[in-house]
Amino acid sequence: MTDQQDFFYAKKFSFISISDFFSHLKSSVLTLNPPVDTFTEKKLDIIFYAFQKLSNKEIATKLCLSHRTIENRLQRIYEKTGVTSLSGLIEYCHTNGLNHYVPKNLLRQGVQFFW
Numbered sequence: 001m002t003d004q005q006d007f008f009y010a011k012k013f014s015f016i017s018i019s020d021f022f023s024h025l026k027s028s029v030l031t032l033n034p035p036v037d038t039f040t041e042k043k044l045d046i047i048f049y050a051f052q053k054l055s056n057k058e059i060a061t062k063l064c065l066s067h068r069t070i071e072n073r074l075q076r077i078y079e080k081t082g083v084t085s086l087s088g089l090i091e092y093c094h095t096n097g098l099n100h101y102v103p104k105n106l107l108r109q110g111v112q113f114f115w
Contacts, residue, residue: 032104035097038080045103046073050086051093 034044042063049059056074060067078084081092093099 029100030102031097031100032102032107034101039077041103041105043073043077044098044101045105046070047077047089047093047098048101048103048106050074050077051090051099053086 039047045063046059049062054062056067056070059065060070063070074089078089081089083089083092090099093101
């Protein structure tokens with residue numbers, strides 16, 4: 001006769017709804033082509049960094065612009081998208097597929113992705 005032991009592990013779900021669960025998943029799909037043609041390439045760069053929650057000064061440093069220029073351009077982006085805050089812009093990005101967009105100029109030539 002052999003002794004067999006079974007081990008189980010259970011954990012209570014920490015999400016409230018299925019929608020909350022899926023909204024926290026990270027997608028493995030990135031796109032180098034913007035899903036909307038509403039913005040210039042420069043504004044898409046700003047949107048990309050704003051979506052990453054970089055401050056205006058951090059975005060300005062990355063794009064070699066003044067933080068005032070970033071503030072002004074973000075304000076125009078907010079007006080064009082009909083939002084009034086960063087959280088509204090992030091929601092706009094999720095709704096319109098910009099949350100998967102990566103500007104081509106951020107990638108080095110010859111970089112390949114494999115999944």
